[in-house]
Amino acid sequence: MVLGGLDREECQSGTIGLQMRPIELADRLGRWSSGRGPLYVLLASRLRQLIDDGELPPGELLPPDRALAAALAVGRTTVVAAYDLLRAEGRITRRQGSGTRVAGEPNGARAKDAPIDPFFVDSLERPDDVLHAVCAAPDEPPSFVAEAFQRIAPELGRIQDDLGYYPYGHPSLRAALAERYTSRGAPTTPDQILVTNGGQQALSLLAHALLSPGDQVLVEAPTYPGALEVFRRHGAVPRGLPVGLDGLEATVRERRPALAYVIPTYHNPTGSVLPTLARQRLASSDVPLIEDEVPADLRFPGEQVPAPIAAYGDSVISVGSLSKSIWGGLRIGWVRASTPLINRLARLRAVHDLGGDVPTQLAAVQLLPFLDDPALHQTLKARHDHLRSLLATKLPDWEVPTVTGGQCLWVRLPYGDGSSFAQTALRHKVAILPGSGLDVTGRSDQYIRLHYRASQAKLTEAVHRLAAAWSAYSPPTTHAAKRPVLVV
Structure with a gap:
């Protein structure tokens, strides 16, 4: 589009700041309203995707509320609520007199007052x-990581008639993880384990399987920012409760959330440890519960860690990883859940990548005992x-x-x-x-x-x-x- 001899890129890079036409943004949004949940959440979810994928670049001047509402044939309050949600996430900025922009400056520099997902x-x-x-995360791998890979080399040399695709994870690692959970007080079988490429992929798969746009997720305030980003990416609305999800039962009755998420052991970021009675209370709640156990192995010498919440409830979903305990470059995570949910997650996983790296999974079997080193x-x-x-x-x-x-x-x-x-x-x-x-x-x-x-x-x-x-x-x-x- 050309205006007075200047194209859009030239206007945005200078001081004119050409605003995107409402109909143009409506075309980019496509079928944004198809899905379940409030319209403003669906609209925010689609805008978020366009921003994160770079289709709406930093500094892009978005249409005014009323103009975009008219182009989408929705009420102005829908657009205002969607913009407010994205502003709270730091993805857009809204200033009187200068309009609504995608956060960050043109040519890649981020806005000083609204950094996106630091x-x-x-x-x-x-x-x-x-x-x-x-x-x-550890800034370098311990020496025993290289030693573990050396030890599994002969095992790799003996593999025959094996394509190496394991959407559920390699059987030896699933068995080792099941044994570890069992030893910690949560009896587990290998068919209750799904191996993932790190804890972040585990959360992404769970969000994909359990959440729809507009669903509410109960989280601790504060909590791990990577989880918040995953939930928002799937169009869910996080609602904060005190650390430990205090008041969960009443909130579940009032709001009927789709999911709850808690970090019970060495909570990120406060470092708190939830006592056993509180774990039992959470395990009996009437909402699917994800317990993030990624920091659970990071105890100081002499400290005793309570059993996981999964030890007190069959419906509890546990997520773990080697990345924080040993090294971030080890993209090994896992989900412990009911067998039907594991089967569902494995089908989703197969669509994404058919399974993880087999040599790393074999090395992970050797590395699990070092979590107690x-x-x-x-x-x-x-x-x-x-x-x-x-x-x-x-x-x-x-x-x-x-x-x-x-x-x-x-x-x-x-x-x-x-x-x-x-x-x-x-x-x-x-x-x-x-x-x-x-x-x-x-x-x-x-x-x-x-x-x-x-x-x-x-x-x-x-x-x-x-x-x-x-x-x-x-x-x-x-x-x-x-x-x-x-x-x-």
Whole structure:
């Protein structure tokens, strides 16, 4: 389209900012209203897909509410609600006088005030001069990973008459995982196990199987941001409850959610551990429950971990992974669930990739015992203690609660907010995760998440940079009142 001799790209890259025609966006949306759920959720889901797939690029100026509503033949409130949902996720920005835009600047630079999903952006964009404290995972594989692959080489050499396609996962790994669950108090058979390419794929498959657009999912506030993104990607609406899903029964009766999601052991990000009685209560709730056990093996030396929630209820769905305990490059995750659900997930999995990497699965059988290796737990504790000690020395006014395991610290800032401070920290070459992206209730703005999976040398340098950033930090005017007043 040409306007006064300028095409769309030239207008957007300059100061004119040509707005997309409502009918053009309506054409791109296609059959957005086909599905189950409120219209605004279906519309937001389709817009989200266009944004994430790059069809609506950063900086794109979207049509006004009324114009788009007229083009789609829906009420204006439907468009407003869809835009508001996407704005809350950080995917669009809305400003009086400048309209509604896809978050980020043209030519790939992200908007300063609305970064999109920093958890995933950190995985995709990693400048060499920035220390990354966003994605909590070991920064290198332990030596026994290479040794495990060496040990399975003869087994690979003996394979005959085997295509290597295992949508359910390799039988030897399924059996080993079932045995591990059984030893932890949740009797399990191999047909209750599906092996996936990491815990994130496990959550994606479950969301695909169990959720429809508009469904409500009960989550802890705060919680793991990757799970929130999965649920939203499938058009679901996360609803926050306190950590531990306190008040679950009443909320289930009131809202009739499709799913509940909980991290009971070394909760991400607070590090809390749900006691046995609370686990039993959750297991008896009248809603499908996913327990994320990915951090469950990250205990400090001498700590005892309660049995999984799956030990108290046959309908509980468990998700696990080797990525956080051993190394992120090991794309081995799993789902433990009822056999009918496992069969359904395997059919979905076969459509995506026909199954995971067989050599890695064979090596994973050798690696499972290392989840209980005292050396791993001691290293984890040492790095945790090192980070807390540095924070107490360099940033004594930060509130840093103690934990007994896990991978991160949930830090409360004395003033300001995590999102604006994260931008200041990034200018000081350290990337952190603001609490706002982990809490659907909006009550964690004053928090940041810091992990302690890096080496002590990197943790030391990260804290030095954070201290410099905090000295330079000036909170937005909307948060200025939270800053303490010094009386001389």
